[in-house]
Amino acid sequence: MKKILVSTLLLLGLIFGGVVLGEEVFAQEGWSEEEWEVSTYEFPVYTEISSSNNHFVPSGWMGDYGDIVINESCSENPHRGESCIKIIYTAKATQGNRWAGIYWQNPANNWGMINGGFDLSGATKLTFWAKGAKGGERVEFKVGGISGKYSDSLQPPVSTGIIVLTNEWTPYNIDLEGKDLSYISGGFCWVTSMRDNPEGCEIYLDDIKFE
């Protein structure tokens, strides 16, 4: 991962979403170089519905796809900006599977039959913010794992395991250090089941990025 040293205009840089270079300020401001060492790598999956810099499409509905409702322009208290993603899982086992999930794919609906992988070798983790409507929602998130003629380089997918959400925005990350990210068309995945959420669940996601 490329790393750089952030400096003088760090605050301005943060405010305007950019990063500014320079080294002389560490001494002046008392910051050690390590404290200000940050990654410049950023590959967003989703930040805002209006962002032209989003990658991957939540097109790969799995399991009980009839139990899923997704709103990518939810304006109810987003983590940042004007929009976040809201997913409702109704746990009705509409297709008889008792679980459901969505792969974020590139391009849309690519289950490994189209040459659509991104080289994300510069990343060491996937980060995202999540919360549940009530708290206690049990869900799992993954990266990679799509296989086919054009398989993801990341096999098997790397998973969070089942995590229990709270009703407050919370940051999560999937450690990808040392993983082969040279070809990823399944950039993100959400999965849940009736066993874990017998009454269904409502979850929110925002700021999903490879860093």
Ligand SMILES: [Ca+2]
């Ligand atoms: Ca947002």
